[in-house]
Amino acid sequence: MPRNQFFGFFLFSKCLTYSSKSYKNIISALSQPASPRRKPMDETTDKQRMECHVRWMIRRDMPEVLAIETESFEFPWLEEDFIRYFRQRNCIGAIAEHDNRVVGFMVYELMRKRLHVANFAVAKEFRRRGIGGQMVAKLISKLSSQRRRRIVLEVRETNLPAKDFFASLGFRVLFLLKNHFGESENAYLMQYML
Numbered sequence: 001m002p003r004n005q006f007f008g009f010f011l012f013s014k015c016l017t018y019s020s021k022s023y024k025n026i027i028s029a030l031s032q033p034a035s036p037r038r039k040p041m042d043e044t045t046d047k048q049r050m051e052c053h054v055r056w057m058i059r060r061d062m063p064e065v066l067a068i069e070t071e072s073f074e075f076p077w078l079e080e081d082f083i084r085y086f087r088q089r090n091c092i093g094a095i096a097e098h099d100n101r102v103v104g105f106m107v108y109e110l111m112r113k114r115l116h117v118a119n120f121a122v123a124k125e126f127r128r129r130g131i132g133g134q135m136v137a138k139l140i141s142k143l144s145s146q147r148r149r150r151i152v153l154e155v156r157e158t159n160l161p162a163k164d165f166f167a168s169l170g171f172r173v174l175f176l177l178k179n180h181f182g183e184s185e186n187a188y189l190m191q192y193m194l
Ligand SMILES: CC(C)(COP(=O)(O)OP(=O)(O)OC[C@H]1O[C@@H](n2cnc3c(N)ncnc32)[C@H](O)[C@@H]1OP(=O)(O)O)[C@@H](O)C(=O)NCCC(=O)NCCS
Pocket: 037, 038, 039, 040, 041, 043, 047, 072, 073, 120, 121, 122, 123, 126, 127, 128, 129, 130, 131, 132, 133, 134, 153, 154, 155, 156, 159, 160, 161, 162, 164, 165, 166, 168
């Protein structure tokens, strides 16, 4: 990806951080700035379920994570985007592993009362095998009725597969965020609640 595109994306992220203050006012319970979700590319329809192990992301996972990121999104994060994210926020990276291979990853922030998913993807060749569902199950296992009871994320309005995916796992659309991604693209704010 050319550098100017990268910087454009980075500035775009900063804009989102700033503009999200408006929806902070709309629903105070969901006050954290949103991170951009990217448009997905096409995907497979393989249906055979596959078990995976979800663990923390480490540095040497990065090449495989970047490969999944690149095949999944039109405007993928670069390695420095991941690193910057992990440094600047209360942020955790996790991967789904099968046969010593990274088949999916997620990046999420620990907020005071909720988890905010900033990035989430499964390798194309392993989609529709339950990997994403197992990753979400791991996230849900981090919730507790005493503290963090919710998971929130933003899904592009045009990303119907992801919307269907999260809906199938119990997420509900709270509302539409107008022009959330710039370029006149709206996003659904989706939430899972214990
Ligand atoms: C969305 C995504 C993470 C789903 O991962 P996955 O491992 O394929 O999901 P699962 O196999 O666990 O699917 C669980 C259920 O979600 C629903 N689902 C998953 N993918 C779907 C799709 N493309 N269309 C409709 N429903 C879908 C189905 O109900 C599915 O159950 P089924 O296969 O028994 O019908 C994956 O397609 C992906 O990485 N997409 C590109 C990146 C992306 O859009 N990330 C999310 C950004 S918000």
